[in-house]
Amino acid sequence: MNQIKIYDVAGAAGVSLATVSRVLNHPEKVKPATREKIEKIIRELGYKPNLNAKGLASSKSTTVAVVVPELTRSSIAEIVNGIADCATRRGYLLRLFVAGRNNYDNPEEQLKAEKELWGTVVASSVDGVLYINDEFTEEHEKLLEDVPMPVVLTNTPCSNPNIPQVSIDYYRAAYGVTKEMIDRGNKKIWMIKTIRNYAMNNLKVDGYLQAMKEANLEPRIIEVSGLTERNEVSFKELLQKEHPDVAIVVRDSMAVSFINVARLLHIHIPDELQVIGFQNTRYAELARPKLTSVNTPIYEMGEKAMDLLTSLMECEEDEEVTNIKQFINYNVIERDSIK
Amino acid sequence: MNQIKIYDVAGAAGVSLATVSRVLNHPEKVKPATREKIEKIIRELGYKPNLNAKGLASSKSTTVAVVVPELTRSSIAEIVNGIADCATRRGYLLRLFVAGRNNYDNPEEQLKAEKELWGTVVASSVDGVLYINDEFTEEHEKLLEDVPMPVVLTNTPCSNPNIPQVSIDYYRAAYGVTKEMIDRGNKKIWMIKTIRNYAMNNLKVDGYLQAMKEANLEPRIIEVSGLTERNEVSFKELLQKEHPDVAIVVRDSMAVSFINVARLLHIHIPDELQVIGFQNTRYAELARPKLTSVNTPIYEMGEKAMDLLTSLMECEEDEEVTNIKQFINYNVIERDSIK
DNA sequence: CTGAAAGCGCTTACAG
DNA sequence: CTGAAAGCGCTTACAG
Numbered sequence: 001m002n003q004i005k006i007y008d009v010a011g012a013a014g015v016s017l018a019t020v021s022r023v024l025n026h027p028e029k030v031k032p033a034t035r036e037k038i039e040k041i042i043r044e045l046g047y048k049p050n051l052n053a054k055g056l057a058s059s060k061s062t063t064v065a066v067v068v069p070e071l072t073r074s075s076i077a078e079i080v081n082g083i084a085d086c087a088t089r090r091g092y093l094l095r096l097f098v099a100g101r102n103n104y105d106n107p108e109e110q111l112k113a114e115k116e117l118w119g120t121v122v123a124s125s126v127d128g129v130l131y132i133n134d135e136f137t138e139e140h141e142k143l144l145e146d147v148p149m150p151v152v153l154t155n156t157p158c159s160n161p162n163i164p165q166v167s168i169d170y171y172r173a174a175y176g177v178t179k180e181m182i183d184r185g186n187k188k189i190w191m192i193k194t195i196r197n198y199a200m201n202n203l204k205v206d207g208y209l210q211a212m213k214e215a216n217l218e219p220r221i222i223e224v225s226g227l228t229e230r231n232e233v234s235f236k237e238l239l240q241k242e243h244p245d246v247a248i249v250v251r252d253s254m255a256v257s258f259i260n261v262a263r264l265l266h267i268h269i270p271d272e273l274q275v276i277g278f279q280n281t282r283y284a285e286l287a288r289p290k291l292t293s294v295n296t297p298i299y300e301m302g303e304k305a306m307d308l309l310t311s312l313m314e315c316e317e318d319e320e321v322t323n324i325k326q327f328i329n330y331n332v333i334e335r336d337s338i339k
Numbered sequence: 340m341n342q343i344k345i346y347d348v349a350g351a352a353g354v355s356l357a358t359v360s361r362v363l364n365h366p367e368k369v370k371p372a373t374r375e376k377i378e379k380i381i382r383e384l385g386y387k388p389n390l391n392a393k394g395l396a397s398s399k400s401t402t403v404a405v406v407v408p409e410l411t412r413s414s415i416a417e418i419v420n421g422i423a424d425c426a427t428r429r430g431y432l433l434r435l436f437v438a439g440r441n442n443y444d445n446p447e448e449q450l451k452a453e454k455e456l457w458g459t460v461v462a463s464s465v466d467g468v469l470y471i472n473d474e475f476t477e478e479h480e481k482l483l484e485d486v487p488m489p490v491v492l493t494n495t496p497c498s499n500p501n502i503p504q505v506s507i508d509y510y511r512a513a514y515g516v517t518k519e520m521i522d523r524g525n526k527k528i529w530m531i532k533t534i535r536n537y538a539m540n541n542l543k544v545d546g547y548l549q550a551m552k553e554a555n556l557e558p559r560i561i562e563v564s565g566l567t568e569r570n571e572v573s574f575k576e577l578l579q580k581e582h583p584d585v586a587i588v589v590r591d592s593m594a595v596s597f598i599n600v601a602r603l604l605h606i607h608i609p610d611e612l613q614v615i616g617f618q619n620t621r622y623a624e625l626a627r628p629k630l631t632s633v634n635t636p637i638y639e640m641g642e643k644a645m646d647l648l649t650s651l652m653e654c655e656e657d658e659e660v661t662n663i664k665q666f667i668n669y670n671v672i673e674r675d676s677i678k
Numbered sequence: 679c680t681g682a683a684a685g686c687g688c689t690t691a692c693a694g
Numbered sequence: 695c696t697g698a699a700a701g702c703g704c705t706t707a708c709a710g
Contacts, residue, residue, distance in 0.1 A: 003461075003487070005687060005688090006687065006688065007687080015697085016696070016697045016698075017687090017688080017697095018689080018690080018696070018697060018698080018699095019696060019697075021689055021690080022689090022690090022695095022696085024688095024689095025689070025690090026690095029695075029696095030695070030696085031695055031696085034695085034696085046458065048458055048459070048461070048462030049462065049687080049688070050395070050462065050464055050686085050687050050688070051391075051462060051463050051464050051688095052390075052391045052392075052394035052395040052400065052464050052686085052687080052688090053391075053395050053686070053687030053688035053689090053702090054687080054688055055391035055688090055702090056389070056391040056392050056395050056686090056687080056688070056689090056701095056702045056703065056704085057687075057688040057689040057690080057702050058688075058689055058690085058702085059689095059702070061391060063434075066435065070420055071410065071416040071417075071419050071420050071423075072413065072416050072417050072420055074411065074413065074416075076416075077410040077411050077413075077415075077416040078410075080410050080435075080437075081409055081411055081437060084435065084436075084437035085437070088437075093436075093459075093463055094434065094435040094436075095402075095432060095433065095434055095435070096405070096419075096423065096433040096434070096435040097423075097432075097433075098419075098420060098423035098424070098427075119385065119387055120387070120432075122342075122387070123387030123388065123389065123390060124390050124432055125389055125390050125391050148342070228621070228624055228625065253621060253625060256625045257625065260625065260627050263627070282567070282592060282622075283621075283622070283625060285567055286567065286592060286595045286596065286599065286622060286625075286626070287625070288599050288602070288627070344704090345703065345704065346703085354680075354681085355680070355681045356681095356703090356704080356705095357680070357681060357682080357683095357705080357706080358679085358680060358681075360704065360705055360706080361679095361680085361706090363704095363705095364705070364706090368679075368680095369679070369680085370679055370680085373679085373680085388703080388704070389703050389704070391702085391703080391704090392686090392702070392703030392704035392705090393703080393704055393705075394686090394704090395685095395686045395687065395688085395703080395705090396685080396686055396703075396704040396705040397686085397704075397705055397706085398686070398705095
């Protein structure tokens, strides 16, 4: 009720509301003297344009949707942090959509929910979308075609070169790590992944397989539940029989579980068994021994994705944004879990 | 461009757009026959009202702002998950504001940034705000007075009984845990906290102090950096000299650091030293020995906060929402770090 | 129960 | 460089 409107500013400045609007949106079109006067009044009154009205009139909402599968996984929260900081710098607000955390088993239901979600996102009148989905499939890709605003896939690998995306080259990362361990003289190298298939993790597996193949080594992929209580049981059964020289684990928290079980069985790390995780989360540092992990700068990824989306949203009809597919660099943080 | 508008629905149904609008907002005012016809067409066309227009016309945006200090801390992400799920159920969208992660040292700057933030939040035309701030002070409380929509403090303790809030009784939780350990015959009980003062943690300290006082025991509060690399140094210096029977640590990750250092110094846990954390995060389960922790159901807290906010937003002028201050129950998850 | 019309607070061609 | 006016897509009294 006591919200200041553009009329109030115009009245106080003795100009028409059109001029105030211009100061806000096209300051170069206003005479410096009047502009400064109006700017001063805007500041004094603490005027902030009503976003709904602005959005309706200009069909630009200066809002971006962030669609995530859930927030609890530390990687996702960190990406969103990066997005948020970059959005603030660039003057965009965020709409947050947490996509279905249910219906995991029934793919059909899930796809329907996903369609629903896109409907809501589109209707929420945002200027662009940052989309994070670890289980991105071709079905999801198809849904993108009907979205009338730019979408940037974030940490969501997709082979289609026409879809904007910012990610990490997980294939190359896993390949590099595997090759490095081979070069250090290890032969029995396992890859440990979740049963559930995440696009990112499948890329890691592929990179691992490629490196093993090139070295003529026998690959072995262990699939376990993503749940700590369950996978520790599997790890125990497994490690009671045999263990590799090196285990490359698709994510840190699972790598820590693996280490914990190995130690319980008196398998010495790193002398008898070396372990490498992915993501370099806090788990890596709090584990004992501290976990070597592939650091994937996920905060930066959020920033870059927002940057890319901004250029997509703000590009003129005739221009074209190049470099639509970007990779963030990774690096390996060596700690005590390898020799 | 190919977005369907209310006009299109009205045209297809052979009614005026007012009637379509009524079907959406006050279905009881429309004759069932026409209502069903219109609803069918809405479904077929996949019509979704433009939120900006709706918001402008009704001065209700069905959007709620979520203001958080940052997302990376697992507790906060989990609260937001709870908020998001509840918001979806209740038909609200979310606007996400990640408050200043900078200017920590300069309180004046920070307050100014906070004012700025509230300006943006208010101008973003949301119907209500869920506000999370671990460093909530009286200055922050004052800023709330000028906010023209309901605000629910979430996991943000505040003594003012007129401000809606959903939290956990950290005082009672810490008091209870301390008393329990005293009852089990322990005498030398320390409280370990961060140097930085968080409102929640200060309540934990108060509860601890009260229990110690009642038992006539000498309290001791250890303050360390919140950063793992730093606090592990402090812990080492400390533990080389002496250790308590029980350490109650304000958060899990710090408790895990403490355990790690103790084990390095061959202090046996739990025989010589027992450790209790707060929050029952995944760190607790991945630690060795597994950490006993006060489980604070933070997801539920998000849900309850959103519920409370909804009743605040939707309450009629004449009604009043009671039960404006809510506590979520906590419980202690006993694991291997205590006897 | 339904329609015509005003209005929400802005933006942006169009004149001048 | 500035103002008057139309319009963005809805909602909601007000009549009927």
